[in-house]
Structure formats: C-alpha cells, structure tokens
Amino acid sequence: HLVSEAAFENRRIRSWANGIFIHHAREHLAALSRFLTVDLLENEWAEYVTNFNRLDEEKKKEFLSKQGFDSFHDLLAHIIGWWEEGARVMSGILDTPGFSWQSRDVDQFNIELTKKYSTWSEADLLRHFENVRREMIDLIADLPDDAFMNGDIEGWLRDDVVAHYDEHPIPG
Numbered sequence: 167h168l169v170s171e172a173a174f175e176n177r178r179i180r181s182w183a184n185g186i187f188i189h190h191a192r193e194h195l196a197a198l199s200r201f202l203t204v205d206l207l208e209n210e211w212a213e214y215v216t217n218f219n220r221l222d223e224e225k226k227k228e229f230l231s232k233q234g235f236d237s238f239h240d241l242l243a244h245i246i247g248w249w250e251e252g253a254r255v256m257s258g259i260l261d262t263p264g265f266s267w268q269s270r271d272v273d274q275f276n277i278e279l280t281k282k283y284s285t286w287s288e289a290d291l292l293r294h295f296e297n298v299r300r301e302m303i304d305l306i307a308d309l310p311d312d313a314f315m316n317g318d319i320e321g322w323l324r325d326d327v328v329a330h331y332d333e334h335p336i337p338g
Contacts, residue, residue, distance in 0.1 A: 200306060200314065203323050207303050210331055215242075215292060217336040225337065233334055239288060240280040242295050245330065247279030249298050252326040253305055256319050260309075267318075302327065 218238055221229060226238070235241040251270070258265040283291055306323070313319045 203306050203327050204303055206327055206331055207299055211299055229337060239291060242291055243279045243283035244276050246295055246298050248326050248330060249302055252322040253302060255322055259318055
C-alpha cells in the first residue's frame with residue numbers, strides 16, 4: 167500500500183523514510199546509483215550551508231575544528247574544488263577516448279583549493295557552491311546509464327558526493 171504524498175509533510179514520517187531508504191542504502195553501498203547521488207545533492211548538500219548557519223558560534227567552531235578547517239569558507243572551497251575536479255575527470259572519461267587522470271595528493275590539493283578561493287567574498291563563494299552543486303546534478307542526470315558501471319566515474323561520484331558528505335556532516 168502506497169503512502170500519500172501528504173504524509174511526507176510530517177517531519178517524523180519523512181525522517182523515518184529517509185533513514186530507512188536513503189541512509190540505510192548508503193551504509194551498505196555496494197554500487198552507486200544515479201538516484202542516491204542526485205538525492206544527496208538535491209537534499210543534504212542543498213541544505214548544507216543553512217544547516218551550518220543554524221549552529222551557534224561555539225558549535226560552529228567545534229565543528230570546523232573537528233573538520234580540520236579554519237573557516238567554513240575554507241571547507242566550502244574544499245568541497246567545491248573536489249566537485250569541480252570530479253566533474254573534470256568524469257567529463258574527460260566520457261568525452262576523450264583513452265583519457266587518463268593522475269591521483270592528487272589530497273593534503274596538497276586541499277591547500278591549493280583554500281588558496282584558490284581565499285580572495286572570494288563569502289557571497290560569491292556561496293553562489294559558486296550552489297552553482298557547482300546544480301552543475302553536478304545536471305552532469306549526473308546526463309550521464310549515460312552505463313557510466314555507473316565505469317569504476318572511475320562511480321568512484322569519483324561515491325567519493326566526492328556520497329562519502330564526502332558523510333566525512334563532513336553538520337551536527338543536527
């Protein structure tokens with residue numbers, strides 16, 4: 167028996183269903199799907215900035231300290247940069263036969279990203295975060311079905327969208 171759309175207006179029902187269907191599926195992720203990836207970008211990542219801003223100042227500092235970033239600006243720069251790198255690699259794989267990419271030194275790349283975006287205003291960085299998030303949704307929507315069978319593409323999506331969110335969860 168199907169649940170009516172109106173039932174999902176209830177926060178408890180929506181949280182329960184999300185926990186069972188989405189979070190549980192991510193915990194046991196054996197193969198990534200378009201649905202799980204887009205769902206995370208359309209929901210959790212879409213609320214990421216808002217959820218951070220809801221924290222009081224002490225919780226913000228505690229969160230950033232645990233994440234290893236001096237500021238939320240630096241954390242967003244890190245997230246944006248990895249999304250952009252993932253999109254570059256995935257597009258290269260799809261568009262250029264024989265495309266190869268080099269693994270990056272994670273710590274060095276993170277330093278480069280925070281430096282790259284250090285002069286951006288907060289408003290510009292937030293706008294860019296939203297634009298890149300939407301570009302990722304479009305990229306994933308346009309991927310051919312067999313792209314999820316490509317280990318490199320699946321790996322970038324798993325690491326940059328799914329695992330990355332789980333690595334930097336905003337406390338509730």
